[in-house]
Amino acid sequence: MNIDAGATLTALLTLFGIYGLIALSLNLEYGVAGIPNFGKALFVSIGAYTTGVTYTRLLPLLAGQEAVSPCGMTLSTALQLRTAIMRDLPGIGFVNFAVTIAIAMGVGAVVGCLMSYAALRLRQEWFLALVLLVGSEIVRIFVRGYEPIICASNGVSGIAQPFFFIRDARLNSIMFMLLILIMLLVVYVYVERLVRSPYGRLLRAVRENAEVAQAMGKNVAQIRAGVMAIGSAIAAAAGVLFALNVGFVSTNDYDVALTLDIWVMVVLGGLGNPRGALLGALLITLLDRFTGIAAIQLNRTGIALEFNYFRYILLGVILLLMLRFRPRGLLPERRHATLAYQALESQAAESTGDRG
Amino acid sequence: MSALLQLRNIRKDFGGLRAVDDVSFEVERGKIVGLVGPNGSGKSTLIDVISGTIEPTMGQVIFDGRDITGKPPNTIFEYGLSRGFQEPGLFFQMTALDNTLLPVKNQRGERPTAAPWRRLWHAQEEKNALEAHNALARMEIAAQYDKLASDLSGGQMKLLEMARALMGSPTMMLLDEPTAGVAPKLAHNIFNHINALNKHFGITFLIVEHRLELLFEHVDAVIVMHMGSILAIDTPDAITSNAAVREVYLGD
C-alpha cells in the first residue's frame, strides 16, 4: 500500500477541473435556462477535435516548420515533430494553446447557436433533448469516418499540455492542474455572476414559461441562442483541456456516456446553482477515483473482479435515489439570487432607521 | 380622438375551421373595452392574434399607428401592448419581485456581456427594484414580494400579473379573463385596480370577461362576438337591451 497522495490529488483535481467546467456549462444551460442539452459530448468533442487539428497543423507552422500529415505513413515523423516543438519551444506551445482555446470557443459558440435554433421547430419538449443527443452521435460518426480531421478512427496521439516543456512530470502536471483550476475559477465567477444578475433572472423566466417571457417583450429564441453559445464555448474550452489531459484525441471518448456523466453531476449537485454543479462534479470524480482505488484494493484480496460493473450499478442507484428524494439536487437553486433584494432590504433598513 | 388599436378584416382559420371571420373594430385611446361572447366564439383567438402569438390568415392589426400584423409578441410588447393570460402566466418558481422586474425594458444587466460587471447595471437595478416594489404596493401585494409566485393565492396571482404588466409601462393591456378562478369579492377589487390604472396612467384596456355584470359596471364599450364574427359593438346599456345579443348570449 503506497498511494502517491500528491499525484492522486493532482489527477483528481485535474479531472474535477475539467468536469467542473462542463458541469457549469450544463448547469447554466439546463439548470438555469431550461435547455435540455443532451448533446454535451458534442460540444466537448468540438474542443478536442480543434485540439487535434491545431496541434498537428498550426503548431508546426507557428514554429516555422512545414506541417506533415499526422496520418498514415508520416505518422511517426509528425508525432516526433510536434513532441519536439512542445518540449523545446514553450512560447510557441503557449501561443498554440491560447489559439486552440480561442478557436474551440468560437466554433463551440457558433454550433451552440445553430443547435438552439433547432429548438424553434420542435413540438414536444423532449424532442430537443433527442435531437441534441442524436446530433452529437452524428458528428462523432462523421469524424470517425472522415480522415482529414483527426485521422478518422485512428485518432491523433502525442498532444502535450502546455507545461510539457518542464521535464519533471510531477511538476508539469501540477502546473497544468493549476491552469485548469484557474480557468475553472474564472468560469465559476463568471457563471455565478450571470446567475445573480438580471440576465440570470431572464434565463429563469425563459425556463419557467417561454411563451410568457416572449409576451413580456423578450426575444426567447435569441436568448436561448445566447446561452447555448456561452455554455458551448465553455464546454469546448473544457474539451481542449480534456484532450490535452489524455494526450490523445479519439472519437471513442465523446459518446453518450460522457453526456450522461455530466448530467448526473448536475442533477446530483443541484439544478440552477453553480455551486451545485461544482459539488456534483467533485462528488462524481471522487466517487470515480475512490471506486477505482477500491477496485484495486479489492483486487489484492483476490475477490470481486466484478467490482468494475458494480461501479456503474452504484452510479445508477445513486442517480435514481437522487431523482426520487432530492430532485432539486444537494444544493438547490437560491431563491433570492439577484441584487434587487439587497436594494429593497437596504431601503427597508433606512426607512426603519428614519422612524427609529 | 384617434383609435389606439384597429383591427381590419381579421380572419383566422385552423385547418378547415374558421375561428375568427372578418372581424373589424377599433379601441379608442384611454377607454376600457369589454370583449364578450359564448365559449368558442373566437375571443381568445382574437387576443392571440392581436398579441402576436398567432398570425391571422387575413387582415391587419394596427396599433398606435403601426402595422403589427404578424410581428412577434416581444416586438408588440415593445410597442406598448401588453397581454395577460387566462391561466395565470407567471414564472412560478420565481419570486413576486423577480416576476415584476422581468418586463422592464432596456435592462443593461440582461445583456450577457454586461451582466458579470455589477457596476454597469447596479444603479438601474436598484431603481427598478424600488419601482417594482411600488407596483406591487399599488396592487396591495407588496408584503408578498419575496414569496414564490406559486405560493400566492389565485387573486394575488392575478394582481401580480397586473403589477408585472405595469412594469413594462404599456399604453394598452389585453386581459384574458382577469377574474377567472377568483373569489367574487376579489374580482371587484381587481376591476377597481383596472379602473385606477386607467385613470392614473391612461392605460387602455381590452378585457375578455365572463362575469358580465361586473364587466358592464366598468367598461366604456362592449364588443359581442358570436361564431367568430362581431354581433354588436355598443355601450353596456345598449348591449343589455340588444335583442340579438340577448337571444344568442344572455340565454333567453
Place this chain on the structure above:
Amino acid sequence: MKRFLRALLIAVFVLAFSNLAVAQDDLEIITLGVAQPFTGPLGSFGQDFTRGIQLAVMQMNAQLEAAGSKIRFEAVSQDTEGTPEGAARAVRTIVQTTNAQVIVGPLTTSEVLGAKQFVDENGIVIVAPASSGVAGGIPGDNIFRVMYPPDVYAANAFAQIAIARGYQNVVVLHVNDPFGNGLAEKFTTEFQAAGGGDVTVVSYAPNPIDLSAEATRVSAEVARLQGSGSTAFFCVCFLADAQKLLQIALVDPTLSAVEWMGIENLANPQLLEDAAIADFLRAANFISVSFADNSTPLTQPFIDSFTAEFGSAPGPFTNYAFDAANIAMLTILVAGNDGLAVKSMLPFISSHYIGTAVQAYLDENGDQAVVYYGLFQVSPDAPEFVAVGSYDGATRVVTFNQ
C-alpha cells in the same frame, strides 16, 4: 439522503484506503498493473486477459517461493472502459495508487495510445499483449507490443495467401477502427506489390446492428471484379459482425460462390457450432490464420492450468496476456521495479523468452517481430478448423501442407 451519501462516501473511502492485503513478513511485494476493458463492447476480453495474467503471477510466485526468494508479485487491475480517456485514467490510477512501474495491457491500439502520453512522461512501461494497430508502431516510446505481431505481418500473410491461391482481385470488408483501417490499407499495398490486381475496400462502422447494405456492396464488387479475373473476399471483421454477415452471405448467390479469407478472430470454433455456417465456410474454401501455432512446449500446459484454475478454457489471445505478464515480471526481476530500467531491459528479456505460441523478438518500434502464423481451414470431415499450412514472417513465404 445526505446521511446516506455520507455513509456511502465513508464506506468507499474506507474501502479505498484500508489495506486489505495482508502483508507477510519480509516479503517484497511488487505490483504489476493490469489495465483492461472490463466494460464496453470488448468487456469479455478484459476478464479473460486478467485471468491469464493472474495465472502467470501465481505460477511465478510459486516458483519464487520454491526458490526461497523474498520477492512476490501481485496483479491489480483497473477498467479502461474501452476508451482512450478511460485507459489514461486507469493507468494513472494504478501507478499513483500502487507505484506499479509496468502495466500489462490495455487491449486495443486506441486505448494504448490514450495511455501513451502519461507513461512516456512518467517513465512507466506498457506491455501490451494484443494491440496490433499500424498506428501504434512508434519507435522510442515506452510501449512494447510483445507477442502479438503488428498487423503489417497479418496483412502480408494474407497478401501472400491470396497470391498463392491465385486470386487476381480481392474485395475487403473491414471494421472502421485503427485495427481494421491499418490492416486493410497494408493488405492493399502488400497484395499489389506482390503482383495482385484490384483491391476494393469496403468499411463498416464498429458495432453494427446489421450488415446487409455492406454485404450487398461487397457482393456487387465481387461480381464486378470477377469480370477481370478470379476474385476472393477478405473479411476483416470481429466474430459477432462476421456472424451477422454470414446470415446474409448464406443466401447471397455471389458471396456463396466466392472464396473467403478471414482474420484471426474468425478461426473460432464457436463459428462452426452452426452446421449451415460450417458447411458454407467449407464450401467457400475459407482460410484464416492463427498466430497460436501450438508449436512451443508452453502451449498445452498453459491451456491445462488455465482450465484447471478457472474452470473454462482460455479465450482467444489470452495466452498473449499470460506471456506479456511473464515478460514483464522477468524483466522486473532482472532490472528492478524501475520504469526506465525496465524499458531498456525489456527487449533483451523478451527476445530470450519462449512464449505459449511463439518466441518473442522485438523490432525497433518495440513490437513483436517473430511472426509465424498457422493457416487454418474448415476440415472436410468435421466442423472444426484444421491446419493446412504456415506463414513465416522472416521469409514472408506461405507454405501449404501437401
Place this chain on the structure above:
Amino acid sequence: MYALMALGITLTVSVIKLPNFAHAEYITVGAYAALIASQQFPGNPLLIIVIAGTAGALAALIAHLTVFRALEKQRSSTYTLLLASFAVGLILRYSLFILADSTNLFDRRIQVSLQVLLREGSLIITNIFAWVVPTSLILVMLLSLLLNHTPIGRDMRAMANNLDLARIIGVRVERVKNWTWMLVGLLAGSSGALWGIYSSVSPLMGWFAILSVFAAAILGGMSSFTGTILGAYLVAFSENTVMQFLNFQLGVDFSFKPAVPFIIIILILLFRPQGLTGLFDFLRRGELRR
C-alpha cells in the same frame, strides 16, 4: 424486428408518456433469457421466445413498480424520467455484464440452425426468416387485437388519448399502466430473442440499437401503430437502401451508416414531427389517437 422494438417505444411514449431509454435493456434481458433458455431446451424456438418475452415483461414491470411509478407520483419532469430511464438502463446493463461474465456468454448466437427452405430465383426463404417474420407478424396482430378489441386495450387507447379524461371516465390508470409495461416488456423481450437468433447476444446489443429504434418510432409518429410498423420498415430499409444508394452513387463510406437513422430522427423532428401517419390516411384505422 425493428417493428417489434419500436412498437414498444410507441406504446410507452403514448400511454405512459415517457421516452424510455431502458427499453434497450429490456431487449437485452429478453435476448439473454432466450440464450440461456436455448441452452436448456435446444431446438424449441417457440418456448424460447415465450421465455424471453416473459423475462422482458418482468424487467419492465419491476422497473415500473420500483422506479417510474414513484417518480411519476411526484410529478417529475420528462427529463427527470428520461434520466431515470438511463439510470435503470445502466443498472440492468451492468447486471447483465455480471451475468454474462460469470456464465461466459458474450457474443453468442442463439443456435437455431439455418436452413434454406425455398429457393426460387432471387426469392430465398430460410428457416430463420420463416421464424422471425411470422413471429413478428403474429405478435403485431395479437397486439392489434388486444388494443382494439379488449377492455384493457380500450383503456390504453383512452390513456394515450387523454390521461386526465381517462382517469375521469373511470379507467383504472395504475392497473392499465402495469399491463402496458408488461406488454412493452413482452414485445422488447421477444424481439431480443428474435434478434439473438438472427445475430448474436451481448450485454450492449440493445444499447447499440436503441437510437435506431427511436428513429423508427419517431418516423411512425410516436402515436400510431401502423405508422410505427411502417416507420420500422422504413428505417431498416433506409438504413440499408439509402446507404447503399449513397455508397454506390456518391461513394459515401459505409462507416457513416449508423448516422442514417439519426439523420432521419432529426429531419423528422424538425420538419414533420407528426411522423408519417398523415401521409397514410387510409391506414389510420390502426391508430391509437384519433
